[in-house]
Amino acid sequence: MTTQSSLDPAGLAAVIPTRSGTAVEFCAVTRVFGATSALDGLDLRIEPGELLALLGPSGCGKTTALRLLAGFDQPSSGSLLVDGADITRTPANKRDMGMVFQSYSLFPTMTATDNVAFGLRMRKHGTGARRSRAAELLELVGLGEHVHKYPHQMSGGQQQRVALARALAVQPRVLLLDEPLSALDAKVREQLRDEIRRIQLELGVTTVFVTHDQEEALSMADRVGVMRAGRLEQCADPATLYDRPATPFVAEFVGAMNRLPGHVEADDRVRVGSQILPADGERPDVGAAVTVLVRPEAMVVSANEAGDATVIVATFRGSLTRLRLMQTNGTELLADIPSHRSGELTPGRRASVTLLERPVLLAAT
Numbered sequence: 001m002t003t004q005s006s007l008d009p010a011g012l013a014a015v016i017p018t019r020s021g022t023a024v025e026f027c028a029v030t031r032v033f034g035a036t037s038a039l040d041g042l043d044l045r046i047e048p049g050e051l052l053a054l055l056g057p058s059g060c061g062k063t064t065a066l067r068l069l070a071g072f073d074q075p076s077s078g079s080l081l082v083d084g085a086d087i088t089r090t091p092a093n094k095r096d097m098g099m100v101f102q103s104y105s106l107f108p109t110m111t112a113t114d115n116v117a118f119g120l121r122m123r124k125h126g127t128g129a130r131r132s133r134a135a136e137l138l139e140l141v142g143l144g145e146h147v148h149k150y151p152h153q154m155s156g157g158q159q160q161r162v163a164l165a166r167a168l169a170v171q172p173r174v175l176l177l178d179e180p181l182s183a184l185d186a187k188v189r190e191q192l193r194d195e196i197r198r199i200q201l202e203l204g205v206t207t208v209f210v211t212h213d214q215e216e217a218l219s220m221a222d223r224v225g226v227m228r229a230g231r232l233e234q235c236a237d238p239a240t241l242y243d244r245p246a247t248p249f250v251a252e253f254v255g256a257m258n259r260l261p262g263h264v265e266a267d268d269r270v271r272v273g274s275q276i277l278p279a280d281g282e283r284p285d286v287g288a289a290v291t292v293l294v295r296p297e298a299m300v301v302s303a304n305e306a307g308d309a310t311v312i313v314a315t316f317r318g319s320l321t322r323l324r325l326m327q328t329n330g331t332e333l334l335a336d337i338p339s340h341r342s343g344e345l346t347p348g349r350r351a352s353v354t355l356l357e358r359p360v361l362l363a364a365t
């Protein structure tokens with residue numbers, strides 16, 4: 001019997017033929033519920049074979065976008081295209097999408113095999129073909145020894161693997177994942193996100209992944225679309241999104257951020273304390289008071305009894321330790337330092353804090 005670890009790309013292709021991927025486009029899509037605008041003119045292209053994560057707080061419109069693409073709901077205006085064809089009014093069962101839900105949504109009276117084979121049965125595949133394909137897919141997701149188990153006999157992680165295998169069984173043009181890992185514990189969540197990404201890459205299936213977890217989005221996706229109040233704030237690869245956020249909302253939603261008082265010194269420079277740093281994005285007039293956004297890793301902290309900050313908390317995070325400091329002017333700071341240096345920066349110690357010479361983002365005060 002083939003095991004998950006020995007299943008190479010050639011073996012995967014035998015289970016699901018590798019596709020070149022399908023392009024998906026949201027064109028000025030809106031969705032209004034009464035007085036609430038869940039989506040407000042969403043324009044987004046998802047490239048063939050890409051894994052795109054939609055990230056944002058509750059109520060930002062990311063799940064609405066996924067439901068519209070799946071065909072579970074209809075837009076108020078705008079259109080949805082798949083490989084250039086308009087599917088806006090195409091029924092859900094004609095869209096050739098595979099869906100994985102947060103709640104697994106397995107049939108409790110069916111075995112793992114029958115759950116995976118359900119979509120194939122609806123498509124009138126023969127019994128032998130259904131069972132053979134279900135067995136191959138359960139091997140693919142690491143559940144080859146659980147084919148006869150019912151959902152109540154499996155852990156949450158195992159149930160979600162069955163749900164993934166069921167979605168892949170119908171050879172979907174697009175795979176849709178609606179917060180599929182949020183109900184799992186941290187270790188299982190990390191393992192399963194790696195497996196989803198491995199399978200997605202090897203099969204080349206275009207995938208849309210909805211999550212409110214920034215770590216999940218940044219670790220899995222080719223690009224991440226950050227949403228707020230029905231609008232797309234920025235869509236970029238994870239490194240760009242983190243290092244060069246387009247708006248203050250993106251900067252503060254993706255990763256921790258310090259907010260420091262500053263003044264615009266010149267068109268592209270800002271003064272923060274005694275330092276003058278380059279500024280990114282839109283800039284107010286020279287002399288204007290601004291809030292300067294700085295990542296914890298851009299804070300340089302040194303033990304110094306004459307410093308203007310005091311270490312309040314030191315949290316060990318493996319190779320890094322996160323410090324929470326309070327400056328004498330009442331500004332609270334977060335700083336990430338190498339853990340091997342944390343011994344001299346224990347709670348109660350005085351410290352000096354400077355900023356790395358890198359571009360900072362400005363927000364209105």
